[in-house]
Amino acid sequence: MRIIAVINQKGGVGKTTTSVNLAAGLARRGHRVLLVDLDPQAHATLGLGLDPDTYAGRTMGDALLSEQGGLDGVVVPTYLERLLLAPATLALSKADSLLHTRHFREQRLQQALDGLQGFDYVLIDCQPTLGVLPVNAIVAAHQFLIPAQPSGYALRGLGDLLETLHSIRRFLPGWDYRILLTMVTPQATLTNDMVDKVLEPLRAKVLATRIGRCEVLNRSPMQEHPRDVGTFAPHSRAAYDYQRLTQEIETLWAPH
């Protein structure tokens, strides 16, 4: 089972959009996938068509706070066969502050995922901080997918994130990361040239696939029943980009 955290403390770089579309892409290619929503905004939950404001079942907040741990009763099916969701609601932000005083608060998610059977991939959508919830994802995951927008503020924070990953994973060997460029506008040559220069030292870690800016990605969460772009707009540029990403990730981090 591959556990991949989709993480970047910079806000609005495409973490949720990537989590939802990569999870759906891997499920369409025959893998059994669990998407864990670890953001109290619950946008991955929303993006797969569940309404976090009215959802009454058990959520990730319950799983992280319960003593016996485990995801029993939390995992629910979605509109796609082989794609399951561990949803979040705003109540997850309470778990964030309650966890501050618990023992082993950084290992709650790792414990909850321990012994999980029947999945090839687990993707974790993270909130835009480096607080206790994203740290839980860093401890639990083995691979890190870092969406980054071609912009000054987004690239600036990469150094902090990589430092945090290195320091937390120092004693947990066998991890790896890749940077995914998102919202790329081909005509913005000045910006793109600057980005390539800044990312030059990390060249080996930047994925070949780049996700172009595409308006359908803005619209799909506004639908009455939000869907991944492969379902909502299968012939769009975004569907093609996320299909290529799915293939690249499948090859790079094949399920074992």
Add this chain to the structure above:
Amino acid sequence: MRIIAVINQKGGVGKTTTSVNLAAGLARRGHRVLLVDLDPQAHATLGLGLDPDTYAGRTMGDALLSEQGGLDGVVVPTYLERLLLAPATLALSKADSLLHTRHFREQRLQQALDGLQGFDYVLIDCQPTLGVLPVNAIVAAHQFLIPAQPSGYALRGLGDLLETLHSIRRFLPGWDYRILLTMVTPQATLTNDMVDKVLEPLRAKVLATRIGRCEVLNRSPMQEHPRDVGTFAPHSRAAYDYQRLTQEIETLWAPH
């Protein structure tokens, strides 16, 4: 003195870009302005040309944790006359977790700004959560500027934010908010029509000025010495949009 918090728990909607450019715009029109960076990412600090990685002076982290409070020794000049900055560094994230156990932890910023003299406007750039630092801004400010991107996920969280504002400000009268649409692409008519429909019930709270998507805003933080867009690209569409925003805010929330 007008205290305006630029806030939205949704990431990447243009909080920092708006804080930096509105602060600079108000200073250029003759007002004395303080920009408070309340985000451990320290992007407002970076956006005004200070490097948070090497900055050694007192910061907002120190001000919030110190017992006697106040911004003594924290406020520094910028490249613009009448625009001063209370910088942040990554260490502010320690303040976030240390504040969890302090008394009156929500009122630290209010206490630090109490008795501050010599400013017409104080702008506070917030991080993309509803944790203890943004709550400090909600308690300290009187006006709330809410940047929102025309997209499903960004509009979805507006309800949660307005609920949080109402519940915290219930006993602190005399507050107001406005929504600023950012990164607007005129050609995306389908998206824009959906957005107008969703925002229809809040029509009276949406500012007339809308900030168009403009590539120079992505590039200015990548400069060796980042500057506000009015300085970096004075004839750009973005400089014009932020100038109009400055005039609208000056009229709506005139200094008193």
